[in-house]
Amino acid sequence: MxxxxxxxxxxxxxxxxxxxxxxxxxxxxxxxxSGDDVAAAVATTGEVVADGRYVTLDHLGEDTRDAAQAAATVEAYLDLLRKLELAGHTERAEVSVKLSAVGQFLPVDGEKIALENARRICSAAGAVGTTVTLDMEDHTTTDSTLGILRELRVDFPWVGAVLQAYLKRTEQDCRDLAHVGSRVRLCKGAYQEPASVAFQDKTDVDRSYVRCLKALMAGAGYPMVASHDPRLIAIAGELAKDRSPDTYEYQMLYGIRPDEQRRIAAAGNRMRVYVPYGDQWYGYFMRxxxxxxxxxxxxxxxxxxx
Ligand code: FDA
Known part of the structure; x- marks a missing residue:
């Protein structure tokens, strides 16, 4: 409740x-x-990569209905990518983007604008030698986000996306996306979803996570295991035991289980930390x-x- x-x-x-x-x-x-501005984000990135972890940065913001705000978010990502390059972090730091922050919900041509905006961010990321992962929002956006992912991958085959194990459709989405070059960040899911589309019971969500993980680990893509759950992390390790450590990675959120993040990295695994920054922190914080x-x-x- x-x-x-x-x-x-x-x-x-x-x-x-x-x-x-x-x-x-x-x-x-x-x-x-991490902080309100890009300087804080770059400073946090420096701290995280210093002990062998990797980073994905999220310029906070979501659900915009204002085209100017969407354009400002794109500019913020371009500025971030420039500053990451200047600081020498693009080998270990990428960016995560919410399509609703770059126009997906705009009343006229929202998807088209979000695609073009995401394309600009991908182009800038590619130019500095790093990658972009599309965050996943509530289930009403899943088809649209996966459609935009497909379009982006034509020019930027390294673009990744998040899938949410609480959605009943996700096991099939994992199978569809478990192909060469595909990067999938698997998480449990953070939104309020109806029983018609999502498992409601925690155990069912965990079981779904394992089925999805099996599909990803059996495929030829690059699974990104995004969870703080010790049981799921142990299962991921078992499923990945025949893979080399550079063909998958673990991911956790900034501020959650930092010691475990360092332990996993020190054991020779890739561990990426999702670092949000900016003043639009409310929705993220409440989740x-x-x-x-x-x-x-x-x-x-x-x-x-x-
Ligand atoms: P859960 O919250 O069930 O926690 C499981 C166990 O982990 C706990 O019982 C405890 O043992 C341990 N644990 C959790 N938090 C802890 C803490 N603070 N201290 C100590 N132990 C703790 N969601 C979404 O809908 N769309 C998205 O795009 C993303 N993106 C994303 C990226 C990354 C990198 C991560 C890690 C997560 C997301 N999420 C997300 C959020 C995700 O869906 C989910 O809500 C959270 O990760 C919490 O789920 P857990 O898998 O950690 O398990």
Whole structure:
């Protein structure tokens, strides 16, 4: 119930204003978000890659209905890519993009604009020698996002995408995308979804994750195991035991289980950290609270002790 309430709040303008205006929220937000600007993002990247981990950077923002805002997001990614190159990080750092932040939901020609905007980001990423992964939002966007992925891959075959194990369709999507050159970031899924399309029970989601992982690991693509769940990470290790360590990777979110991230990297695996930055942190932050009651307790504790 708490998860549902927090996910509903993640899309409420009124709660957003309240949470954003509370100065005490800041220290808690900092646990999950690198900082407000590109300088913070590049500095965090430097810290993470220094101990052998990799990074994917997310310029925060989503659900825009404003073409100018979508264009500003593209500019922010282009600036980020330039600065990553200047700092010498493009070998270990890539970017993650939410299509709804670059125009997918615009009332006129949304998909077309999102495709063109994503194309500009991919072109800039390719020019500095790095890659782009498309984040996945709620299930109403899955077909559109996979369609845009297909179009982008014609010119940029290294573009990856996220698939969400809680969706009933995802096992088949994993099979379809388990081909040479395909990069799939498999996560459990973070949105509020109806039972008609998504498993509701945690055990069913975990079982689906394992089936999806098996499909990806059996294929010829590049699986990206995005989870903090120790059981799933152990299963991924077993399934990958005949693969060389450069044909798959583990991924976790910034601020979550950093010691485990370092342990996995030190054991000779690729470990990539998803680093979000920017001032549009509200939706992302609320989804992190919804994932784990302990995060809510941490948030509430900080309100009374800060
Ligand atoms: P879950 O939240 O069920 O946690 C499982 C176990 O992990 C816990 O029981 C505990 O043992 C351990 N654990 C989790 N958090 C911990 C903590 N803070 N401290 C200690 N232990 C902890 N979602 C989406 O819908 N679209 C997307 O595009 C993405 N992108 C994405 C990228 C990356 C790199 C990651 C890692 C995740 C995403 N997600 C996402 C989010 C994802 O769908 C999911 O909501 C979270 O990763 C949480 O799920 P877990 O697999 O970690 O398991």
């Amino acid at each position: 708490l998860r549902s309430a927090l996910l509903a709040a993640s899309r409420s303008g009124a709660v957003r204003e309240l949470v954003e205006r509370t100065p005490l929220t800041r220290p808690v937000v900092k646990r999950f978000i 992190r609270l919804a994932e784990r009651p302990a995060n809510v307790a941490f948030f509430l504790r900080s309100l009374v002790t800060t």
